[in-house]
Amino acid sequence: MIRKGHCASKPLSATLRLLALATAVCAAPIAAYASADDVASLYGPQPPADATYLRVLNLSTLTAKVSLPSGARPVDLGPGAATALDVVRPGTSLQVKVDALAPVLQAGSAPVAGPDTVGATITLAIEHTEAGAWRAVPIAAPAASTDALRAQLRLFNFAEGCDGKVALERTGAQSGAPVVFEHVAPRHALARSINPVAATLVAICGDAVSAPLALPRLAAGQSYSLFLSGPASRPVLRGVLDTLDWPRGAR
CATH class of the missing domain: 1.10.287 (Helix Hairpins)
Incomplete structure (x- = not known):
């Protein structure tokens, strides 16, 4: 033989x-x-290993014209929407422009992509102030190892004063619902691996519970981001599948 x-x-x-x-x-x-x-x-062309990933989340009620560091054409970003992840190389400014102006950034944001940001996913949430200016709050999720057999779920907490918690929806029994994330401080992010199953989630801030969010059935190896926002008394939970704008202009 x-x-x-x-x-x-x-x-x-x-x-x-x-x-x-x-x-x-x-x-x-x-x-x-x-x-x-x-x-x-x-799998198509892969982004460089030293890349930083940046996106903008619009938490305002207005449509914003967003310019990302890659230099691509401005994106009209509607209320509650998020851009695809922009691939930023080391030494490139992480500055984002909204309606042709740079928004006011909160302290702690990195001005330039570099060794400290490699592999990180930075979500920049923008809001429109009463004075008519754009305010931006960045949250960086560190690079995480991927599991080809499982999906990755990340929570970005933009809700001030909320000890972020996300659980499976369970009508009338939120306190006993299985917890997906808990104790995620404001302006922080947390990630975990999950089995690729469909589910309905709610965000919880103290006694306040958000409207339910249906999580799509994620495929193994995919990544999905949850965004917790709003005042702690009225939390809002949004989500988006993590997609790359790579190669440039492919989307």
């Missing part, structure tokens, strides 16, 4: 009869190696 990857010796008569089969079997590993690059191409 000829095993895969090994060409055994045979008498001359047997060799003549099995020549075609032996050639095919011995060539199989070569074909497998040749197709490895083709398999990699299924």
Whole structure:
């Protein structure tokens, strides 16, 4: 018997009869190696390893014209919407412009992509102030290892004064509902791996519960972000599938 990857010796008569089969079997590993690059191409062009990921979340009731660091054309971002993740290289400014003006950033945001931000996902939430200016609050989620067999879920807490908690919806029994995230401080993010199942979630701030959010059935290897916002007395939970604007202009 000829095993895969090994060409055994045979008498001359047997060799003549099995020549075609032996050639095919011995060539199989070569074909497998040749197709490895083709398999990699299924995933498309990958972003550079030193990239920082940046997106804008519009928490206002107005449509904003957002310009991202990549230099692509401005995006009209509606209320409650988020941009795709912009891929930012080291040394590039992380400044975002809204309606052609730079919003007022909160302290603690990195001005330039660099070693400290590599792999991080920065979500910049913008709000329109009573004075007519745009205010921005950044939250950075550190780079996390991925599990090809599970999906990743992340929570970004933009709700001031809320000890962020997210649980599975359970009518009339929120206190006993299975918890997905808890004790996520304002302006912080937390991530966890989950099985790729569909679910309905609610955010909880003290005794206040948000409207339910239906989580899509995520595929293994996908990442989904939850955004907790609003006052602690009226929390709002939004979500978006994490998608990259890469290669540039592909979306």
